[in-house]
Amino acid sequence: MQPTWLILVSILGFISLFKHSISLLKWVFATFFRAPKNLKKYGSWALITGATDGIGKAFARQLARQGLNLILVSRNSDKLETVSSEIQAEVPNIKINIVAHDFSTDDASKGVELIEEAINEAEVGVLINNVGVTYPRAMFFDEVDEKVWMEIVKVNLEGTTWVTRAVLPGMLRRKRGAIVNIGSGASVVVPSHPLYTIYAATKAYVDQLSRSLYVEYKLCGIDVQCQVPLYVATNLASKVALIEKSSLFVPTPEDYAEAGIRHIGYEARCTPYWSHSVQWCFARLLPDALLDAWRLSIGIRRRN
Template sequence: MLPPTCINHLTTHPPPWLPLTPPPILLLSTLGLIILIKHFTIFLNWVFVTFLRQPKNLLHNYGSWALITGATDGIGKAFAHQLAHQGLNLILVSRNRNKLETVSSELQSEFQDIKIKTVEFDFSTANGAGFIEEAVDGVEVGVLINNVGITYPSAMFFDEVDEKIWMDIVKVNLEGTTRVTKAVLKGMLRRKKGAIVNIGSGAAIVVPSHPLYAIYAATKAYVDQLSRSLYVEYKRCGIDVQCQVPLYVATKMASKVASIEKRSLFIPSPEDYAVAAIRRIGYKPRCTPYWAHSLQWFFADMLPEAVLDAWRLSIGMNRRIN
């Protein structure tokens, strides 16, 4: 052990081999370690949320009925099946009477203990608030899935879109979602519980622009902002509002717009998407439920906006030519 005089000398006159400040390599290593720990923590949280966290009991937490718009095809139909599997009664909304009867019969034969109501309505033709209010009168709607949505028949520049096309998109995607939410919210406020799930789109959120589908993307951006604001407004009232952001799902709309014919690693079936989506209800105000979609979003977020813009424009132009 050094005598006190030696210790004092070393303190006031450090030897030349003892640096006064950490070398740059040490600072870089420390910074790298911090970044690595941060990303590893994010990865662990993603694994937990995506695969391990228990989903909420929708029947117990929110109520015995669920209302699904656009319920006879694709994501909406898959949601109806998953909600019925959890024991919720269903209100199915669609513009096609024959499809409503078919889907209702299929679900009723598989889930004999649940009740099913159907509402035939085309959101592009009129104000749907009255129809929805009548359908939910006396019914405790605990879960709302705002799934109905339409897009362009093909890739178009803004000036080429006919007024009827873009007005229908606004009526269905924007006005329809707003009116149904407002109609169902009244009962949720009385009961002080409920879950509202609005289906957004990666076209409005994951990428900075969606050229040749501008109006569709704009309406989905509205859905995202509406959801986020309502989440803040009504969280204290026991109502969970969420915007779910899928990328491509193997639906009829995706087949028509993007020539997607079947599922793949990054393109789930509606059923696979709905299974993942149910697990996320009631948590964050915005999420990308399907694991592969969240990975795509992660890597897209690392790219410069100019690169994403050029990529999306090339996709739109290719669909326009074909």
């Protein structure tokens, strides 16, 4: 007869293996087989911030292809006109409105007024909070100019909060809506992001804001989600990580947005692109001290 302690260890091992197997199956289903939600059921309009480049522009294209009318928000009016024309040529049957607002310098209340005016007659069912900025280069905290870190706070933290606050009343009246806040692996996947401290801190705020709003408004028919990408081949990634092209673990904005669309309306937090999820899984197996040292060494190399 086997000793009791060996039986207990075997049972615990089986339970652990069972839990991990279930988690793996759930991930495979959600990533590759789960049907995306019909986003038009949330409303006929989608609002996207940071809509003229990278992930924001790619989300705008994906939402347009699903038949949603668009409100595009960005600081550059010329780029807004260009992106609007490109999408309109591809999907001529939708309506597109543009709002030019610079979250880093313009008065926040002015931006909210412009957005509220734009959504006044529009049934905004989907919000993609994508606007975000970071340091011009890797820097220690004491080296960051006040203007730079204040701009990061205004855009990443205040901008996301103000826009979310602007669309919520309409969603509450209609009892439906989807809010997607684009976070960052810099604040969730790894325990620290040295030499980009303020950026990571503001993205951690976005993650916590999303989780709390998810709980507050789930019963009201509003699905709030924080999507946590790792590196995507965007201008921001080029600046932060010197990434110039896509690869197996660095998707194009279009590939990321296609995966991101499939997850809207489900989990409170997700990492939509499959290879990002794989990287996150392996990162969680490593000790925090090792990840901290690795991130610091990368930051110092980029600083030099």
